Amino acid sequence: MTMAYYSAILSSSCLFWILSFSLVSPQDLPLKAASLGNWLLIEGWMKPSLFDGIPNKDLLDGTHVQFMSIEQKKYLCADNGGGKSLILCGSSESNWETFRLWRINETFFSLRVSNKQFVGLENEGEGDKLVAVSTSPKSSEIFQIVREEGNNYQVRLQASNGQFVQVKSDTEITADGNGSSWDDNDPSVFNMTIGSSLQGEYQLTNGYGPDKAPQVMKDHRNTYITEEDFNFMSQNGINAVRIPVGWWIMYDPNPPKPFIGGSLEALDNAFKWSEKYKLKVIVDLHALRVSQNGYAHSATRDGFQEWGSSNIQETVDVIDFLAKRYATQPSLVAIELMNEPLSPGINLDDLKKFYKDGYDAVRKYTKDAYVIFSNRLGGDLKELISFSSNFGRVVIDFHMYNLFWEGFNSMTVQQNIDFIYNNRASAIKSVSDQGPLVFIGEWTCEWKVKNASKEDYQRFANAELDVFGRASFGWAYWAYKCDSNHWSLKWMIENGFISLS
Structure with a gap:
């Protein structure tokens, strides 16, 4: 036997070990995840004080x-x-x-x-x-x-x-x-x-300007989510994190202005902490250049939704970068290709073209990580079902809030709970019965009920945990930490509103 032969055997064994080590077993599903919103991608409503030091902060971009x-x-x-x-x-x-x-x-x-x-x-x-x-x-x-x-x-x-x-x-x-x-x-x-304004990452970094923004962003990333938070999650029934990131992360440490480098280092730390505390990681491309939905969380400059066919390849390049960097990380469970594309702003054929190319980019580096397709906001709940059947280890993400629709404004406590057990449960089952794994990628215990008691919130949370727990891939609460208490899973756990034990 030659040294070359032994070298080939050793290389093959190492590759097999790496792929096997990153394999997600059925015991890992369904996930109980927390979304680390406002950490590597700013959403001002979650921590408004971040904007306090900006001069003329009432005249931000957009x-x-x-x-x-x-x-x-x-x-x-x-x-x-x-x-x-x-x-x-x-x-x-x-x-x-x-x-x-x-x-x-x-x-x-x-x-x-x-x-x-x-x-x-x-x-x-x-x-x-x-x-x-x-x-x-x-x-x-x-x-x-x-x-x-x-x-x-x-x-x-x-x-x-x-x-x-x-x-x-x-x-x-x-x-x-x-x-x-x-x-x-x-x-x-x-x-x-x-009139209306935006408070996203573009507004924050451009508002502070190149002299002040780097320190503001460094301080925020180093304190908003820490290793201790990963330890807390692991001790309280959470087994995964969903981490929103922006398109500029692939250019770190020197992203295009006005964005500030450092999010890639923080994401590296998240993988390190996840491995230590036995959590899985979903990397979620939450903000696309020129915006897929016009919302502040897409890091849009002015609120126009302009993503389309001409932006497919540049977005695939971001997915390729993320997949290449993290494919062999034991904690990686999935890469979400796009958060909340807007219907009808984004053409369904363009979205499918991107999803196919993004899926292929992930598969260049890993056969095991799941690829998550996000359903279009305002689109048909089942519009991706037949398309997703062409791929292996694919998940469809649905966001289920008892908010953002006028019908919720007048619902009582019991009507909200009934809506979860009837409408939400039926929707999850109807999609699951047709094949694809289902992920409730965002939900929260906030609603439109006025003067609700702690017991009311507990009943509502238990209903959501019960029904969303039936999703085959699992769920992710929005968010782990937030100034608005009922949006914060950490606060909800610490104060006895939610128990995942």
Whole structure:
């Protein structure tokens, strides 16, 4: 026998050992997981104090604003939603009167209109008339929002030519004002209304800026979730973690601005701690570049959902990176390819193409890890069933909250519990009976019931644990830690609302 022969045998044995070591046995299922939300992917509502140090924090990326001419009592708007001039519209707010902020710094912004163009000066800054035609912001599409001292809502807009935007008529909006006063009859004075806003990772890091954001993010990642949390979970009936990450993790330690490096190191630590405390890990690609749903948790800049066929390969590249890095980790149980794609914003055929390519990327490195397909928000509950049958070790993720639908607003305690035992149980069974493994990837013990007692919450939680425990792959509570107590599995366990023993 040659040394080459023995070397080949040894290499084959090592490969077999690695694959066998990472194999998920039936005893590992169903999972009882906690989602580590707001750790490696910021969701501001879960810890609002993270944003406290940002100057002008009411004007973050994606904030909706309207500008009403004080003199004319009408709103600035993009004619036809964009592609034409800015004009004055009616005295009430609507979509055309709404601008989404792209924050340059605490006082300078680009303004994006409903058709996704940016407000700027005509002829690429050579003229003084305001138009909304550019599809990417340039220097002539940057404005300073100047607030009146002592009145945050009375403002002027200073254009790139140094002049102030003023109203000359309903159809003539120009940047040639000198801003001589704050009087009500000054055509350059506007009342700014601040509407909906976003508090995601983009808003946090861009809000603090490159000088402060690195320390803010480092401190947060090092303290929000620690090794002790993994120990706590292992001691309290949790056997897995679902870890949301953003697309920029593959570029760590130097991701594209404004994102801050360090999430990859934290994810490495999560695998190390999971192995130590015998927890399984689901890596969940929660935020995609240009956003799959427009929500803050997708790290969108301005709330537009723009992911589509042209973004498939770049997203597969992220999955490939994650699979290659963690495929041989004993704790890896699954990779979730995309969180909450939006229907009808994302075409089902595009989604299936991505799921196939993402599945193939995972299988390049592991035959054992499960691949999770997330059902589209607002889509048919069964739209992925026949498609998923083409693959092995595939799971379909459904999110089941007794929230976000007006029908829940008036339900009593018992009606909520009955909904779990009837509607939710039936849905889980109907999908399971057709073959694929089912994962209730997000649920919580929060609801719309007012003044519910601790006993009410306990009854509701027990119903959810009973029914969601029937899902063949298991469930993941959203979230492990959160400032809102009933959303925090740690708080619920510590305070006797939930027991997983």
